[in-house]
Amino acid sequence: GTQCAEKAQARIDELTGSAEWPDIVKKAEARRQARGWIERARMLIENKKPENARTWLQKVIDGYPGTPEAEEAARLMKQLD
Numbered sequence: 868g869t870q871c872a873e874k875a876q877a878r879i880d881e882l883t884g885s886a887e888w889p890d891i892v893k894k895a896e897a898r899r900q901a902r903g904w905i906e907r908a909r910m911l912i913e914n915k916k917p918e919n920a921r922t923w924l925q926k927v928i929d930g931y932p933g934t935p936e937a938e939e940a941a942r943l944m945k946q947l948d
Contacts, residue, residue: 901936917947
């Protein structure tokens with residue numbers, strides 16, 4: 868129990884104290900935003916508004932290249948064609 872918690876805390880301290888931390892946070896925020904855009908596109912697809920959906924998917928593809936979100940957006944985009 869405690870050893871696990873201590874290890875986790877040490878890892879958190881190591882991460883939050885590192886120079887990459889702001890970058891890690893930025894990436895997490897960005898991916899959360901990208902997921903939000905994908906959800907919005909999905910809703911538009913369900914509401915039969917593929918053109919609007921396409922706009923949001925394109926934003927994800929352009930804004931977050933190389934992420935799993937961009938790959939998912941590209942997949943959804945193919946289904947629209």
